[in-house]
Amino acid sequence: MVVDPVARLTDAESVRIARDVLRAATPGLKLCLPDDPAQTPRLLARRGGRRPVLIGNDRALLRAVRHLYGERALGETALSVVPVGNGPSVALARSLGLPLDAVSAARTVLRGNPRALDLLVDDEDGIVLGGLRTEGAEGSAGVAGVSSADSLRRADEPPAADPPWRRMCQALARTVLSRTQREEQHAVPVTPASRTPQVRTVQRLRVEADGAVVAGPDRPVTDVTVRAAGAGLAEVSVQPFGGAPVRVRARSVTVSAPEGFRYRADADAGDSAASAESRTWTVLPRAWHLVLPPG
Template sequence: MVSAPDSARPPAGVARAAGGTCSKGSGEDPLLLVVDPVARLTDAESVRIARDVLRAATPGLKLCLPDDPAQTPRLLARCGSRRPVLVGDDRALLHAVRYLHGERALGGTALSVVPVGDGPSVALARSLGLPLDAVSAARTVLRGNPHAMDLLVDDEDGVVLGGVRTEASPAVRPPRREEHAERDADRAGQLAGQWRRMYQALARTMLAHGRGRASGERGGLSPAAAGRPVPSSPPASRRPPARGAQRLRVEADGAVVAGPDRPVTDVTVRTTGTGGLAEVSVQPLAGTPLRVRAHTVTVSAPDGFPGFRYRADADADSGAPAAPAASRTWTVLPRAWHLVLPAG
């Protein structure tokens, strides 16, 4: 007999509560199962399977069905003595961890997760070591062990579970003074080319009319031989970086890893899981990537630049990248949260 999906009307005996519906089993309540509404819409069958497996093993399970995704982390925070279990995708996991961190309740909570969603929407859960099929994930909730995990937090108390990656933005342009200098250099290069072509044409004409004359006459000499300087193109150091490159300053525990004099195409910062350090990777415009590990990482744009864009947990949060920041510092908080993972 197939039970109705959780998104349907709650069965008899289920009370209506602020933030959705919650139902209690008999006896103790060891688990608080919160099903994100997006998961019920995405894959109601996986939600039903996970619920049935957990309910069969824990008769005291309490089931909560929030009506709005914003209510999901609030219900998890009110778990009391029960173990909170989240059913949802990476976005729901991120919102839950960020909310619990903001409430200063993350350190004392061992969070269990049943990932529900398509491949890209549960990529973060996979990278954290969670099984993706409903049965295995539910068994992990019952038989798994809490693992202490590092947390990456920025200087505005923003939380990152996976990693941070900078993104080149067309809006990021050099300061006005440098724009004028580069524009003048471009004009100088154009004028240099025009003058060079004119000198060459004039030299050919005078050489053709001056055949038979003494070779020392100035009319038959090239501009260089006649001592006339030929303007050159602007030096490469004054040209703007190639498309997609950025001028950034990257510091790892106070040591400069990359400077604005060497454009980069990519900077990533991510936790290593439980090592207490972040892994920093800097890809220069030319050359091999630089990789270091550090407790604190600072990325900043040079003075006068409007800033740089970055995306945190890009695989999990499909929203737009953060607004341009002049500087941002990420710090690793060792063993800041606990996630229930498969035993062994």
């Protein structure tokens, strides 16, 4: 059992509970307490014939899977995980079906069943367990609260200079709006529903699913997501700027843009966004095994 040092700092009580449950049921348990997260791969490499159990958050899970994938031992190793961390840091574990409370997670290690899961692998040998989402490149147009034509004009060409009378009216409107917002803030408490809507970003991407074009630069999009959907397929969701989302399933997905694009894989694991001009993700069916609750 490898206990990630971040887990000990974040929630030592959950670590203690999981350790006690596992130790009571497994007298031969070998406990490893690395001082640095980077030591986890070295400890996993010395596991021998033992089944590895990891206590930690999503980042620890990703490090373990990346190591096993690089060792070419991922397909023959059933990984057990006790998620420990706050909500966002274990969102990936939750999405994979792992229980988040220490007792249930420890019992899953003891009584659960290994389940074969698909894996997304990109053309640079990077892996994705949960899913990925594109992010707008710097300089892309924010499009919340404006019309489609106005947003696309701003993305493609600089705005024309306004005449003096229009600038005067805009300044007056801003003054009135600012005073109104201050009065509303004193009168009505801010709730999630009343906050300013999140700014969406126009992206001009080419998206291909098994060679078929799903979206092109001539039709801007605000969101592209890819996730392993099971049965050896990935689900691709493309949200055009204006219109219903397009969803398809494919074994291979390619996203490209001449000026490059950014994407975030397994976002809640805390990794920074990556960038590329083109990236292809391919599904490896039943590539890794995770011990999950029975049924």
